[in-house]
Amino acid sequence: MLARSEGRVEISFKHDGEVSCLKHLYQSGCGRVRFPSVDNTRFPEAVLINTSGGLTGGDNMSFDVVLHEKAELTVTGQAAEKIYKSIGPDVVVRARLKVEEDAYLEWLPQETILFDRARLNRVNKIELTKNSKVLAVEATILGRSAHGETVSDANLVDGWEIRRDGKLVWYDRFRFDGNMEDVLKRPALMDGATAFATLIVAASDTTKYLEIARKAEQNVSSRMGSTSLDDDLTIIRFLDNDPQALRKNLVYVIQKLRKKLIGVELPMPAVWEI
Numbered sequence: 676m677l678a679r680s681e682g683r684v685e686i687s688f689k690h691d692g693e694v695s696c697l698k699h700l701y702q703s704g705c706g707r708v709r710f711p712s713v714d715n716t717r718f719p720e721a722v723l724i725n726t727s728g729g730l731t732g733g734d735n736m737s738f739d740v741v742l743h744e745k746a747e748l749t750v751t752g753q754a755a756e757k758i759y760k761s762i763g764p765d766v767v768v769r770a771r772l773k774v775e776e777d778a779y780l781e782w783l784p785q786e787t788i789l790f791d792r793a794r795l796n797r798v799n800k801i802e803l804t805k806n807s808k809v810l811a812v813e814a815t816i817l818g819r820s821a822h823g824e825t826v827s828d829a830n831l832v833d834g835w836e837i838r839r840d841g842k843l844v845w846y847d848r849f850r851f852d853g854n855m856e857d858v859l860k861r862p863a864l865m866d867g868a869t870a871f872a873t874l875i876v877a878a879s880d881t882t883k884y885l886e887i888a889r890k891a892e893q894n895v896s897s898r899m900g901s902t903s904l905d906d907d908l909t910i911i912r913f914l915d916n917d918p919q920a921l922r923k924n925l926v927y928v929i930q931k932l933r934k935k936l937i938g939v940e941l942p943m944p945a946v947w948e949i
Contacts (some may be wrong), residue, residue: 680727680734682706688719690745690778695719698743706736709753711945717747718937720944723784724753730768732761732794738770742778742807747937751944752784755816758793765830768797774807779937782811783929783944786870786918789817791826798834803877805840810933814872814925816918817855826855826869837877837908845908847873868898868914870921876909876932884909884932891931895924 682705689698694716702708705727713720723738730736742748758766774780782799789795801809813833818824830852837845851858851865859865876884881903888901888911897915904910911928915921926943934940 680705680725680730680736682725682727682736683739684708684723684737685739686721686750687741687743688746688748689743690747693717695742695746695748699741706738715939715941718749718941719747720749720751722751722753722944722946725756729757729759730766730795731759732766733764735767736769740771740780740782741773742775742780744775745777746775747779749781749783749944751781751946753946755786755788756784757788757790758795759790760792761794765794765796765832768795770799771802772799772809772811773802774804774809776804777806779808780810781933782809783947784813785947786814786816786872786922788819789815789826789829789831790824791818792828793826794830796832798832798836801835801837801877803837803839806879807877808936809875809877810929810936811875811877812872812925812929814913814921815870816921817859817869828853829855833873835873835875837875839877839907844877845904845910849873866898866914868916870913870915870918872913872921872925874911874913874925874928874932876911876936877907878909878936879906881906881909883935887931887935888928891928895927896920897924899924899928 684706685701687699707724817826
């Protein structure tokens with residue numbers, strides 16, 4: 676029987692005076708988290724680490740993040756997560772993000788890279804209250820083009836479930852399976868792109884965030900589309916053939932949105948610059 680990697684990280688933050696501070700921490704297996712020093716102490720950072728160096732079939736990672744009332748936190752990843760070839764079972768990645776009243780969470784992991792014959796099942800579940808806010812992204816790259824890698828066969832299930840005060844406000848499942856040449860050609864699916872991302876703003880008055888996204892669209896090279904649901908959710912999709920261009924454009928739009936969300940300019944987490 677092949678050895679499997681399993682990792683779990685649990686963190687919660689509370690608001691204490693003018694800053695947010697760690698309340699609970701648990702880490703096990705290949706899951707680790709570090710809290711680097713930041714210039715603006717109002718917005719601490721948590722950097723998730725997979726010590727196994729990558730994931731393959733049967734591996735399991737789970738992340739549980741809770742922000743208590745008025746807490747603020749940016750969660751990111753040390754590096755791009757690599758999903759290697761599987762000989763059968765899926766890699767399973769689960770994130771549960773709970774954001775209480777007047778709290779603000781940024782979920783900004785770096786890209787996930789799928790290798791040929793990789794299998795990934797990933798779901799992010801977000802629980803919000805009336806006045807909590809979230810900025811969240813997931814970006815996926817099919818192979819490392821700089822290394823001449825292509826993905827001819829892969830399986831991906833990528834999902835979001837967002838609830839506010841217990842009510843489901845968005846449920847999304849993106850899936851492809853099998854012959855990637857066929858998948859990539861479909862105009863309604865990938866339309867030839869090999870890198871894609873979903874960026875979400877969960878906050879009231881979506882009109883202003885949708886306006887920011889659509890103005891930003893004029894200054895990015897990636898194909899980009901934005902929409903809003905009710906007055907609670909803004910969803911932005913990106914497609915590109917160039918992973919570096921996708922990353923650059925993602926950072927540009929994230930920075931525009933977070934300035935509106937928090938009212939100050941912050942640099943991206945330092946790990947994004949490495």
